[in-house]
Amino acid sequence: MPEVTAEGLERWLRRFADVVHDHAAELTELDSAIGDADHGSNMDRGMRAVVGALDGGAAGAPDALLKKTGMTLVSTVGGASGPLYGTFFLRVAGGLVGGQAVDAATLGRALRAGLEGVVARGRAEPGDKTMVDALAPALDAYDAAVAGGAGIADALSAAADAAEEGCAATIPLVARKGRASYLGPRSAGHQDPGATSTALLLRSAADSLP
Numbered sequence: 206m207p208e209v210t211a212e213g214l215e216r217w218l219r220r221f222a223d224v225v226h227d228h229a230a231e232l233t234e235l236d237s238a239i240g241d242a243d244h245g246s247n248m249d250r251g252m253r254a255v256v257g258a259l260d261g262g263a264a265g266a267p268d269a270l271l272k273k274t275g276m277t278l279v280s281t282v283g284g285a286s287g288p289l290y291g292t293f294f295l296r297v298a299g300g301l302v303g304g305q306a307v308d309a310a311t312l313g314r315a316l317r318a319g320l321e322g323v324v325a326r327g328r329a330e331p332g333d334k335t336m337v338d339a340l341a342p343a344l345d346a347y348d349a350a351v352a353g354g355a356g357i358a359d360a361l362s363a364a365a366d367a368a369e370e371g372c373a374a375t376i377p378l379v380a381r382k383g384r385a386s387y388l389g390p391r392s393a394g395h396q397d398p399g400a401t402s403t404a405l406l407l408r409s410a411a412d413s414l415p
């Protein structure tokens with residue numbers, strides 16, 4: 206079975222940076238409806254800084270690469286998404302310590318540690334209209350696929366599908382966390398920007414890993 210290496214993770218991060226850049230206007234448009242119109246620029250700035258850090262040095266081990274990514278996001282992205290995405294990558298890194306070639310089950314456990322970090326930090330539950338509504342179903346789909354014998358590529362493909370469904374399912378929800386929650390019922394009828402970028406994160410993974 207193919208495994209994920211630091212080179213694969215670097216492909217994922219570069220791909221996500223490209224995709225975020227291409228979707229920056231759309232992410233900001235979504236955030237203008239229920240937030241402060243900066244999610245696209247926040248994520249684009251953060252991922253450009255991550256690519257800058259990647260360009261500045263060799264990948265190193267998987268955990269070191271993702272730790273650098275998380276720290277870069279925390280330090281370059283203001284707003285909710287910087288600490289949340291930063292925590293995600295830092296916690297995924299923690300799940301990969303010591304490994305050079307990561308198998309499907311280990312990757313799944315590391316990604317779930319990332320989700321738990323996001324929840325510990327932001328206190329969002331499923332249904333609160335946040336990035337958790339894309340990430341949580343994605344990891345459930347990933348685990349189910351791996352339990353059924355799938356490799357990393359197929360499990361990530363299932364995860365990306367579930368993230369996109371979870372993202373679309375945020376449209377009717379009333380936000381209970383983040384800036385969108387200030388709008389109360391008026392937040393319904395709009396897709397959550399952070400769930401949208403998270404769906405892009407999972408699709409980027411499926412397109413570039415293992």
Ligand code: ADP
Nearest residue numbers: 244284285286327329335336382383398399400
């Ligand atoms: P800000 O809201 O500070 O301007 P961004 O616009 O970059 O930050 O990110 C907004 C996104 O962050 C939201 O769409 C939502 O998905 C996510 N978010 C906000 N608060 C939380 C939270 N407490 N837990 C999880 N995700 C959150």
Ligand code: MG
Nearest residue numbers: 240241243244
């Ligand atoms: Mg915003």
Ligand code: MG
Nearest residue numbers: 241243284285
């Ligand atoms: Mg903001």
